[in-house]
Amino acid sequence: xxxxxxxxxxxxxxxxxxxxxxxxxxxxxxxxxxxxxxxxxxxxxxxxxxxxxxxxxxxxxxxxxxxxxxxxxxxxxxxxxxxxxxxxxxxxxxxxxxxxxxxxxxxxxxxxxxxxxxxxxxxxxxxxxxxxxxxxxxxxxxxxxxxxxxxxxxxxxxxxxx
Amino acid sequence: xxxxxxxxxxxxxxxxxxxxxxxxxxxxxxxxxxxxxxxxxxxxxxxxxxxxxxxxxxxxxxxxxxxxxxxxxxxxxxxxxxxxxxxxxxxxxxxxxxxxxxxxxxxxxxxxxxxxxxxxxxxxxxxxxxxxxxxxxxxxxxxxxxxxxxxxxxxxxxxxxxxxxxxxxxxxxxxxxxxxxxxxxxxxxxxxxxxxxxxxxxxxxxxxxxxxxxxxxxxxxxxxxxxxxxxxxxxxxxxxxxxxxxxxxxxxxxxxxxxxxxxxxxxxxxxxxxxxxxxxxxxxxxxxxxxxxxxxxxxxxxxxxxxxxxxxxxxxxxxxxxxxxxxxxxxxxxxxxxxxxxxxxxxxxxxxxxxxxxxxxxxxxxxxxxxxxxxxxxxxxxxxxxxxxxxxxxx
Numbered sequence: 001x002x003x004x005x006x007x008x009x010x011x012x013x014x015x016x017x018x019x020x021x022x023x024x025x026x027x028x029x030x031x032x033x034x035x036x037x038x039x040x041x042x043x044x045x046x047x048x049x050x051x052x053x054x055x056x057x058x059x060x061x062x063x064x065x066x067x068x069x070x071x072x073x074x075x076x077x078x079x080x081x082x083x084x085x086x087x088x089x090x091x092x093x094x095x096x097x098x099x100x101x102x103x104x105x106x107x108x109x110x111x112x113x114x115x116x117x118x119x120x121x122x123x124x125x126x127x128x129x130x131x132x133x134x135x136x137x138x139x140x141x142x143x144x145x146x147x148x149x150x151x152x153x154x155x156x157x158x159x160x161x162x
Numbered sequence: 163x164x165x166x167x168x169x170x171x172x173x174x175x176x177x178x179x180x181x182x183x184x185x186x187x188x189x190x191x192x193x194x195x196x197x198x199x200x201x202x203x204x205x206x207x208x209x210x211x212x213x214x215x216x217x218x219x220x221x222x223x224x225x226x227x228x229x230x231x232x233x234x235x236x237x238x239x240x241x242x243x244x245x246x247x248x249x250x251x252x253x254x255x256x257x258x259x260x261x262x263x264x265x266x267x268x269x270x271x272x273x274x275x276x277x278x279x280x281x282x283x284x285x286x287x288x289x290x291x292x293x294x295x296x297x298x299x300x301x302x303x304x305x306x307x308x309x310x311x312x313x314x315x316x317x318x319x320x321x322x323x324x325x326x327x328x329x330x331x332x333x334x335x336x337x338x339x340x341x342x343x344x345x346x347x348x349x350x351x352x353x354x355x356x357x358x359x360x361x362x363x364x365x366x367x368x369x370x371x372x373x374x375x376x377x378x379x380x381x382x383x384x385x386x387x388x389x390x391x392x393x394x395x396x397x398x399x400x401x402x403x404x405x406x407x408x409x410x411x412x413x414x415x416x417x418x419x420x421x422x423x424x425x426x427x428x429x430x431x432x433x434x435x436x437x438x439x440x441x442x443x444x445x446x447x448x449x450x451x452x453x454x455x456x457x458x459x460x461x462x463x464x465x466x467x468x469x470x471x472x473x474x475x476x477x478x479x480x481x482x483x484x485x486x487x488x489x490x491x492x493x494x495x496x497x498x499x500x501x502x503x504x505x506x507x508x509x510x511x512x513x514x515x516x517x518x519x520x521x522x523x524x525x526x527x528x529x530x531x532x533x534x535x536x537x538x539x540x541x542x543x544x545x546x547x548x549x550x551x552x553x554x555x556x557x
Contacts, residue, residue, distance in 0.1 A: 016491065041378050044493075045519040049506055061504070063491065063519075067378070070399040072491070094380035097527035105215075120208040120556055129216050130515075136220060 004033040010076070017071035024060075024077045024085045031062060031075065031088055040064040040073055046088075046098035048106045050131045056081050058106055058131075062088070084109040087116075105130035173201060176538075180209045184287050184542040187552030189526060191545075195538055203533035203541070205526050210556040218516040222482030223249055223323060226516065230503075231317040233518055234554035236279055239265075239272040240496040241518075242321035247402055248492040248505040249323050252485045253457060260448040261325040262404040263441040267338075268308070268320060269403075269494075270434040270441070274345075275304045276497035276549075277427045277434075281352065284424070284546040288365055293355050300348050303341055310334045322459070323483055324452030330445075338442065345435055353428060366420040370532055370544035373418050380528040383521050384499025385430070386548065388414045389422035396495040408440045420547035427549075430497075457483045482511045498522050498549055520554035 006026030010019035022030040034040040042065040049059045062075040079085055087110040089096035099110045100119040107128035110116055118125065127134050176193040179185040188209035194201040214233055218226050230241040243265055250257060257265075282297030305315040311334045312318035312327065320327050356362045372382065374390045387394050395412040397405040413429030415422035451458045459478055460471035487509040493502035499521025506515040525548040533541055 043378075043381055044500065045502060045504070045517070047504060047517045047519070049515045049517075061517075063502075063504075070394070072400075074491070092379055092381065093531070094382070094524055094527060097523065098381070101523075118208075120211040122208070129213060134216075136216060 004030055004037075006030045007033075007075075010074075016074045017066075019074045019076070021076050021078075024079045024083065027060075027062075027075075027077050028086045028088060028091070031064075031091055034064060034073065034075070035091060039067050041067045042070075043088075043092040043095055044072070046095050046102060048102050048108060048130070050106055052132045056133075058108055060085060060102070060108065079108065081107070082109075084111045086111050087113040089114060104128070107131065178541065180206075185545055186283065186550055187555075189545070189550060189552055189555075191529070191533075191541070193533075193538070193541070198537045198539070200533050200536050200538060200541060203530055205529050207523075207526060207552065207555050210552045212557065214557045215516055215518060218513055220512055222511050223485070223513070224478075224482055226513070227319050227321055228317065230516075230518065231319060232553060233557050234496065234498070234501065234520060234522070234551050235316065236551050236553075237272050237276045237497050238317045239268045239320070240494050240501050242319070243269055243403060244492055244494045244501055244503045245505075245516075246321040246323055247494070248490050248503045249483075249485055251490045251492055252488050252505065252507055253323070253483075255324045255452050255454065255457060257325055257403070258449045258452060259404070260329075260445055261450045263445045264311075264326050264330070264450065265321065265403050266405065266408070266441045267438050268311070268318065270437045271304050271307060273434045273497045274431050275301045277431050278304075280427065280497075280546070280549045281356075281424075284543075285356065285362075287542050287546050288361060290355070290359075290362070293352065296348065296352060296355075300345070307334060307337055307341065310337060322451060324454065324458040325450050329450050335442075338438075342435065342439055342442070346432075349428075349431060349435075356424070357428070363421065365540075365543055366424060366547070367417075368419050368421075369536065369540050370420045370547055371418050372528070372532060376528075376531070380531060381524040382499070382528060383524070384495070384497070385423050385426045386499065386525060388412065389426045390418040391416045396493055396500060400493070402492070402494060405437075407444065408437050410437050410440075420543055423547045423549075427497075484509060484511045493519070496521060498525065498551065498554070501554075518554075518557055520557060522548075522550040522552070522555045526550045526552075526555050 006022045007030055008021045010021055044065050045063040047061050051057050057078050057080050060077050064073045087099055096114055099113055102108050103116050104118045104120050105128055174195050176195055178193055179190040180188040190206040192204040214229050217229055227242050230245050231238040233241055278297040278301045282294040285293035308318055309315045312320040372390055374392050377387045377390050391414055393412045393414050398412055410433045413426050415425055455474040460474055464471040465475060485507045487507055489506045491502060491504045493500050501521055502519035504517035505513055508514040
């Protein structure tokens with residue numbers, strides 16, 4: 001396929017038909033190009049993976065499927081913490097809920113999102129739990145007049161020090 | 163005679179759920195209604211959020227089976243299959259043929275239980291409690307089959323990386339054969355109760371229309387997409403666990419309404435039965451677990467004489483398997499649609515990230531688009547026709 005200037009090909013991997021990377025600024029353009037020019041009209045998933053090494057960044061993943069051959073394509077874009085990325089809910093209205101989830105769990109800001117609020121966690125939750133530096137804590141069982149502090153889980157070892 | 167002010171009544175905000183029997187779990191809908199007409203609907207989710215994805219990052223691969231089981235709690239075998247498939251893909255492990263057949267049998271049985279539960283509760287919403295009784299009685303029989311083969315009724319934990327946990331027992335085979343002979347009659351009965359039922363038809367036909375384009379825009383999959391005319395079935399598109407061996411058709415409808423989704427699911431039950439029969443016939447004696455000791459437990463009797471086996475057993479149970487680095491996305495056709503796992507492995511004994519793409523999430527989100535304009539009494543019908551499982555939505 002003729003590549004859009006914003007797309008860079010990633011090394012192939014057995015489980016995806018193709019893997020591409022693009023810069024966060026070109027995201028909407030790249031997805032529009034894939035949707036309009038290459039029939040990738042089905043958005044399967046929007047999700048993210050958080051990394052601490054070598055530097056803190058979040059990979060946003062867009063999983064697309066072609067409407068005729070059902071080939072799967074993975075588009076990845078890397079953003080740093082506190083960097084906003086454009087919402088793609090104008091291309092796929094259904095993506096709005098998925099972006100809310102990514103915001104909720106990873107703290108990624110989506111510009112021009114119709115309603116960027118927490119979706120799974122309570123509104124007063126502090127932090128974004130799927131970030132790798134968010135500790136997994138165990139909630140003590142609450143008995144009357146016996147409130148214990150949250151204890152960090154002992155099973156978790158992230159192997160990194162801040 | 164209503165006065166003018168009553169006719170132009172003000173807009174009422176109504177909370178439907180989260181504790182409401184007809185929202186199929188802890189789904190909350192913020193409805194704005196004018197009389198009986200729904201003006202806007204906002205699904206509010208998260209009441210069942212258990213942080214499974216976060217928890218998976220600190221558990222060994224074998225422990226994760228019990229976690230993903232509980233996401234979509236009505237079709238646990240599919241979660242187990244997709245997770246096992248993802249890990250096996252990462253390692254490059256070939257599952258023995260007998261284990262593949264066993265997996266397919268359990269998955270298709272689970273699809274039937276899931277559809278039966280959906281059918282029973284949907285019918286109950288329209289006050290047809292006899293359908294509910296028939297469905298639940300039948301579902302019970304399949305759950306007993308699950309119990310016979312795996313020891314658990316709803317969360318079998320039957321999958322292992324590289325195969326399955328137990329082989330069939332004579333009791334399982336006999337009961338399964340008996341059930342396969344009896345199920346078509348029950349299916350006919352359910353079909354006779356509903357398909358031409360005047361109340362059922364008039365309540366579901368033309369209600370909750372979702373066409374193909376809307377499905378693609380709103381990321382709907384599974385029976386919702388198939389009821390809109392698209393033969394999208396991952397068992398055909400990207401066959402897994404040997405689905406290419408079986409002959410079955412993908413039921414589709416053109417109408418895209420609640421009734422079409424009902425018909426699609428009913429046909430799917432018949433196709434599932436046919437797949438179970440084919441898999442049962444095709445099953446030959448053989449291993450049910452890959453012999454690679456780095457990833458699968460040695461058989462019990464080997465521990466008696468082999469030090470090597472004891473070491474492997476110890477390593478696998480204490481630390482668990484360590485798949486190579488890599489990322490993989492695998493998906494299965496669950497009763498609700500595309501259930502996908504995106505797995506990132508950093509080579510350690512627990513995943514770096516496990517993303518669960520649950521079909522119900524999109525189906526709940528799209529309620530916002532299709533509910534406005536309907537009557538309040540149709541809202542429950544439409545929710546039921548989407549068949550959302552909130553355990554999967556919230557994860």
